[in-house]
């Protein structure tokens with residue numbers, strides 16, 4: 001089993017360049033299927049979820065060419081099927097965006113139930129409700145979702161809860177539907193806006209992305225374009241938290257500071273200095289961290305995808321902090337791992353009560369999911385002694401060159417390859 005080995009206690013310093021946003025890329029790549037000519041996508045994060053998204057299109061007949069590490073050219077005109085291969089689609093969450101994109105392309109999609117991080121039940125009923133409102137029929141056969149329509153028609157859709165996935169999937173399905181679609185109670189995350197900007201550049205007519213009412217007027221044609229994906233808010237937040245945890249001084253480059261405001265606000269409440277520039281933030285921490293209460297919320301609230309990382313930080317802050325998870329039923333599985341390192345955390349329902357300790361101690365731990373893994377890295381970097389992190393394939397779903405980036409900041413960290421693991425080569 002491949003592992004990350006971290007010898008803690010090094011103060012991070014220097015500069016780190018943030019990659020493109022995973023949760024934008026995994027929607028934009030399937031969306032290319034609707035274009036009538038090739039698209040070139042730039043600032044694509046080189047991570048396993050994105051490689052899978054591209055492989056799905058390749059398997060469906062698209063011509064996919066990587067031009068270097070972070071640019072991909074996709075010719076969708078050769079796609080010859082509306083079926084997403086089950087063994088690929090099941091491995092990631094964002095594969096569900098193939099439903100909306102294939103509906104837009106050919107009014108029919110057969111896509112496996114998606115995978116992704118395990119937070120308990122992750123329903124997609126709001127996606128289905130949206131597709132039905134647009135005139136689709138739906139069935140589930142052998143783990144494959146089948147959605148089709150004779151003709152997609154615009155509709156007024158009220159989402160029962162703020163959901164990123166349903167908002168983006170309905171946008172995709174509605175872009176070429178006849179007439180006007182209105183999504184109420186829409187998600188406002190930066191990746192929702194990025195998808196809408198991408199589609200509008202192709203010729204779509206979407207307004208209101210970034211607010212809770214999004215209007216989509218159907219168009220007949222979408223053209224191929226060149227587009228650059230926004231920086232990853234969560235990757236940036238992870239390096240910000242790591243800088244704070246190690247009492248470091250790090251310039252986090254290629255970010256949109258506006259997208260980081262909720263994270264910046266909490267770090268500052270903890271006593272960290274954060275200076276914003278046009279497309280960078282400098283994070284410096286000299287003294288002890290103070291306790292702070294955090295509640296995760298849909299954007300512009302504090303992102304749930306930063307919840308484990310902030311827990312690692314609060315574990316070594318002075319005083320008792322309350323961390324409340326309001327998006328997912330069960331996103332505290334990593335707490336048992338942090339406790340192996342000496343963290344004092346009690347979970348009560350959807351809250352974690354964190355009593356800060358003076359320092360954590362290195363230990364063998366598991367990355368129970370993607371951001372849980374990021375939290376283990378932050379804890380390991382700040383801890384006394386050596387931390388060995390297993391199940392790192394979760395981390396590689398969402399962080400490009402994570403070892404190289406942390407080593408560039410002065411971390412003592414390396415990837416220990418398991419020679420018997422044949423998947424290692426594929427992660428790349």
Ligand SMILES: CC(=O)N[C@H]1[C@@H](OP(=O)(O)OP(=O)(O)OC[C@H]2O[C@@H](n3ccc(=O)[nH]c3=O)[C@H](O)[C@@H]2O)O[C@H](CO)[C@@H](O)[C@@H]1O
Nearest residue numbers: 023093094122123124125126127161163164165166327328
């Ligand atoms: C690939 C991707 O972009 N993943 C992100 C996306 O996941 P994902 O799109 O799966 O998350 P949602 O925003 O849809 O889920 C938010 C909440 O709504 C509930 N819900 C959602 C859909 C639905 O049909 N029914 C329903 O009940 C979920 O159980 C959850 O409690 O947004 C989450 C919330 O920011 C992030 O943690 C994930 O990183």
Ligand SMILES: C=C(OP(=O)(O)O)C(=O)O
Nearest residue numbers: 093094116117305370371
């Ligand atoms: C939960 C996440 O991803 P996914 O929805 O792809 O599992 C995440 O990015 O933190």
